Amino acid sequence: MNLQIPLPTGFDFQECVNAHGWKSLAPFTWDADLKILSRVEQFAGQAPKLVRMSSSGSALIVEIDGTVPEVAARRLVERMLQLDIAMGDFHDYCKETDKLKHVPNSCQGRMLRSPTLYEDVLKVISTTNTTWAQTKAMVSRLVDNFGLPLLSDPSLRTFPTPEQLASVSFDDFAAKARMGYRSASVHKTATDIAEGRLDLESWSDPSIPSDDLYKRLLSLPGIGPYAASCLLIYLGRYHRVNVDSWARTLVGKEMGRKVTDKEVHEFFEPYGKWRALVYHFYPWRKDDDA
DNA sequence: TTCCAGGGGTAGA
DNA sequence: TCTACCCATGGA
Incomplete structure (x- = not known):
């Protein structure tokens, strides 16, 4: 169709x-x-x-x-x-902001998400304290080991549901996923959802205050300030910058010295509720893949 | 070998 | 609130 x-x-x-x-x-x-x-x-x-x-x-x-x-x-x-x-309000803001006029001109601002917040949570956990190559490998192992195959091409699979991950023992999961210490967070999140203790998809409700949503995300295992801030962006909340090693590098260059996370937050503070998007679409880029 | 990568959790100050 | 340390994995 x-x-x-x-x-x-x-x-x-x-x-x-x-x-x-x-x-x-x-x-x-x-x-x-x-x-x-x-x-x-x-x-x-x-x-x-x-x-x-x-x-x-x-x-x-x-x-x-x-x-x-x-x-x-x-x-x-x-x-x-x-x-x-x-995105209208953000584009209007960019039109009036130096260095951001390319954003509305290029129709930037939205980012590809997974079909569920659950999948985005697992993927963000897979980005923490590792290389991008390893992130891709970890996520591929989740799909290859636990997803359902496409009949016409079994090399292609679905992203595993919480129930599919919860149906295997932790030891079996960890051995196949090879996600290091992240395995515990990933398997627990999937199990909590499958067993009805966690309803992540209800967190997409726009009526939840952004600060409350941030605290909820921080309560998830393996999700700290960086990961929670990434997930906020996917949920359309941009008030917190996802401070990662690249943000520290960029702001450090601007200030000519090594900077703390707090200083990175202060650097973006003038951009108000658009902080995270400004960081992401600022005319400085890390590479062409991420 | 040693270090460390798009950090997180925890203990101790 | 801040710092120091450890955490599995795998590439450099």
């Missing part, structure tokens, strides 16, 4: 996909030549299906093998591409 979804003003499909490294994490695959984003997804008990996304003019084109519930397909794409998050 094919869907054509009208794109909001100020949205650019490629800018969204390339805004950070998520396109390189399984089960996403990004064809940079054809500009097609794909992943295997399971809809309501059906066999896994390949979902392909691209853009044409002012519409997003979604192609899915076979037939799936249209409402579910639209909801899936909306979350992944942050179509439910308005």
Whole structure:
């Protein structure tokens, strides 16, 4: 089945996909030549299906093998591409802010997300205290070992559900995932969700105050200030900068010396509620993959 | 061998 | 609130 979804003003499909490294994490695959984003997804008990996304003019084109519930397909794409998050106010702010005028001109601001907050949490944990190459390897092992295969191409799999991860013992999980000390946080999060103690998806509720949401995210195992701030961005809250080693490097260069996390926060404080987006789309970039 | 990478958790001050 | 230390993994 094919869907054509009208794109909001100020949205650019490629800018969204390339805004950070998520396109390189399984089960996403990004064809940079054809500009097609794909992943295997399971809809309501059906066999896994390949979902392909691209853009044409002012519409997003979604192609899915076979037939799936249209409402579910639209909801899936909306979350992944942050179509439910308005960017107008941020773009207006950038138009008036030195060094940020390229943001609205390029339709930047949205970042590719996973279909669930659960998947984003596991992936953010996989980025902490490691290299990007290892992050990609850890996430691929989650998918390859615990996801469901696409029948027409078993090399492609779904991202494992909480139930699928919880169904294996911790020792078995840790041995296959090889995520180091992160394995405990990942397996516990999945198990808590599967056993009904944690409802992460309800945290996408925009009525939750941003500070409360930050505290909730910090309560998750393996999620500290950096990871919680990353997740806030995906949830459309930009008041906290995700201070990582790169932020310290960049601000350190600006100030001509080594800086603390506190000083990095102070550096971005003038940008108010847009701080995290300003850091991300500031005209300084780390590399072309992340 | 040793260090450390898009940090987190904890103890002790 | 701040600092020091350890944490599994795998590449350099």
